[in-house]
Amino acid sequence: MAPLTREIDPNGPTPTLRRSISDVRVDLAPRREWQGGHMTDARNLFAALDVFDGHWQPHRVASLNDEDVKVVKVLGEFVWHSHPETDELFLVLAGELTIDLREDGVERAVVLGPHDLFVVPRGVEHRPRAAVETSAVLVERRGTVNTGDAGGDLTSPLRELPDA
Numbered sequence: 788m789a790p791l792t793r794e795i796d797p798n799g800p801t802p803t804l805r806r807s808i809s810d811v812r813v814d815l816a817p818r819r820e821w822q823g824g825h826m827t828d829a830r831n832l833f834a835a836l837d838v839f840d841g842h843w844q845p846h847r848v849a850s851l852n853d854e855d856v857k858v859v860k861v862l863g864e865f866v867w868h869s870h871p872e873t874d875e876l877f878l879v880l881a882g883e884l885t886i887d888l889r890e891d892g893v894e895r896a897v898v899l900g901p902h903d904l905f906v907v908p909r910g911v912e913h914r915p916r917a918a919v920e921t922s923a924v925l926v927e928r929r930g931t932v933n934t935g936d937a938g939g940d941l942t943s944p945l946r947e948l949p950d951a
Contacts, residue, residue: 830848832924833880833922838948841860842862843933844943844946845859845933847946850929854926858880860922865915868914869910869913869936871909872909875907875926875931876905876925877899877923878924878925878926879899879902880901881921881922882920882921884899884923886913886914886916887915887916888907889911890912
């Protein structure tokens with residue numbers, strides 16, 4: 788990989804760092820349709836999200852070690868819950884997700900935009916919510932129920948994406 792070089796933008800005082808154009812790979816191919824199949828196949832997350840419409844219904848796209856990687860669409864407010872035995876990772880792909888947290892009697896909110904991630908530590912009570920439809924990736928221990936210890940109408944069985 789070529790070393791970073793310093794360039795001065797003639798229209799502004801701020802120097803920018805740039806790599807050689809030979810190090811930049813641009814994929815101009817259109818997004819592929821969901822291919823499904825084996826867990827060793829490449830998965831396009833946006834194509835996976837195009838396969839289903841429901842909110843708060845995570846779909847598994849991959850598994851590694853003892854973890855499931857899921858995609859989900861969210862809109863509105865979820866239930867307060869915790870996962871006493873496992874952490875939960877949220878990575879926002881599109882939209883905006885707020886995760887309300889309650890810990891040691893203190894409430895706070897974490898706001899995530901596209902490409903932001905946050906890990907809710909095991910045992911911390913939390914409530915995801917989204918004012919606009921938001922797409923996210925979840926990474927959580929295999930077998931984790933989406934509503935954790937709360938249960939209720941929003942409890943979703945593990946869903947697999949259909950094969951194309």
